[in-house]
Amino acid sequence: MWKYLLRRSLYALFTVWVISLLAFAIIQLPPGDYVTDMLEDLRAQAGNVPPEWEDRMRQIYGFDDPFIVQYFKWMRNILLRGQFGYSFFYKRDAGEMIIERLPMSFALSLFSTFFVWIVALPIGFYSAVRRYSIVDYTASFMGFFGMAIPNFLLALIILFITYRYMGGAVIGLFSKEFADAPWSWAKFVDLLKHIWVPMVIIGIGSTAGLIRTMRANLLDELNKPYVETARAKGLSETRLLIKYPLRHALNPFVSTLGWMLPGLVSGEVIVSMVLNLPTSGPVLYQALVQQDQYVAAGFILVLSTLTVIGTFISDLLLAWVDPRIRLQ
């Protein structure tokens, strides 16, 4: 088990390192940098700008350094000082912006995960046990629906319905009076009132997938001889189902977390933009469009790292649930 744990954590660390390289490289790709933008602004306001300014500014900001040096400095500041750099666009610390937005993203992804589990477990279970029942057909239908509809479109449709028929669109995570208020019980309740909409929208695709996996897995188990044996020995149907096949079928709940999380985070980014939620999506988008490189790279790094950690935890859980994996 310890060996497994060690190997897995090494993989996770390595993954995060590769992601950090990727994130930084992608941000460096576009032609020009923030100095180009600033000079353009300056020229628009002040007319001509001496050409030596450009080089000097590059020097000050360290844009002249080779990629590896820039990457090294960036990593060093994050790891040793927890500094993510500076947002040229917002003129403030990039790390602050990430900390401001991240908890809500995290909460939303977490809520969505729980939503997916809570909905998919009983429905998947019931669909498999009572195959071709109304619940089974409804679940498959909803499953296909959830899979085929782009989540931002679902968000738009819900916006439309609430705007037209419920007198006000469900935008944001808080009502106006709570948006800037300090945390209190009332604010938390307000959050719960708003969070279900993005939660359902983000989760529905994964729910569909998980129900299908759960159903298929359980169906495989139900025909195995050990179920027949248990039944022949007179075990009651409910007890039998819960005691043996269900435990088997629970594996995908943990193992799918690995591929579900990247999807949930992706969904969170785009749905937040449509519903204008105070999460990382809108800020990341702005940063990418404005070439605000440290903010963008920081967000990509942190979001991906959280996903990797989530996957890592799911690997550990799986090893805990399924001894075959940890003994391999």
Add this chain to the structure above:
Amino acid sequence: MKRQKPDLATNNEQNETQESLKLEVASQWQLMWWKFRKHKLAMISGALVIAFYLVALFSEFLAPNVTTTYKDTYATAPPQPISFFYEGKWLPHVKGLKYERDPVSLRKTWTIDEEVVVPIGFFVRGDAYKLWGLIPSDIHFIGAKNPGDPFYLFGADIIGRDVFSRLIYSSRVSLTVGLVGMVIALTIGILLGGISGLVGGALDNIIQRLIEILMSIPTLPVWLALAAVVPIDWPALRVYFMISIILSLISWTGMARVVRSKFLALREEDFVMAAMLDGCGQTRLILRHMLPSFLSHIIASITLWIPGLILGETALSFLGLGLRPPVVSWGVMLQDTQKVAVIARYPWLLAPGGAVFLIVLTLNFLGDGLRDAADPY
């Protein structure tokens, strides 16, 4: 009566033996087709998918207008329903449109004008176009009989372009962006998956780690980042290819895994061993013996996989980071709907979303059917 029964039985028996004989000599693809045919939903979906791609192929001819035609007067006009009879006589038509301007907000409020009849028909003359940029024509499959009459089946957008026509034109880009990306991803996936499965060892380990890393990255932020890099002044065609490449960069991983597991499983098969002992070369072994036996699986996975690329393009374009006007795709059309106020007033602008939903759904059903049929033995 009594005599007939044994006759019937022998007849049945004969049929059965014939059937099993047919089964024994049938090729792999024939068996798959027979199995696929039984899957009604997949058959219907397959027909629909073909229809979608035919629409994309002949969009210039099928659309009532070309994409650039706009009429200010009919900006934000609502959809006009088709009626078939007028005063008891057969006359397919739509009703005209009239509007009142709100004196305060200056917004147009459209109503259907029951007095005005716009006759419609098939093969009417309208905007001039060139089919595939080659064949000049002005005949449209459906349209108003008098060119210039308003005919908005799915309404008009904010500057008065026909949503229905644009929807048809968009299918060309939206449906093919996935195909181009797929070819790229397939090549990488089969190559790396094949190497991984055949060579094994350290190389396999490295490729598997690489795939795991790529799979644990949330796709959308990376897509956004890459798409934001595409320069604004690039020509439309280059952006189109760039976007397909970006979409495929991450998604080849799934294909590589499928190919690898297939190769791993096949390596142990008797017929592969036999071919190897017969002194069959590596290339021939792969192309002649192994590839055909999992080609069907790959085709099924592709069908289940194009939807992801279509959804990806739509999401990117919707956010303004994918394809850009004047290219029309479903995502580009949906850009108009980013504001709640717009959807609330002109809900028909969400029509491209319906198209995306339909094609993703049908491709999924088709893929499921193909996957079930892929292993006929």
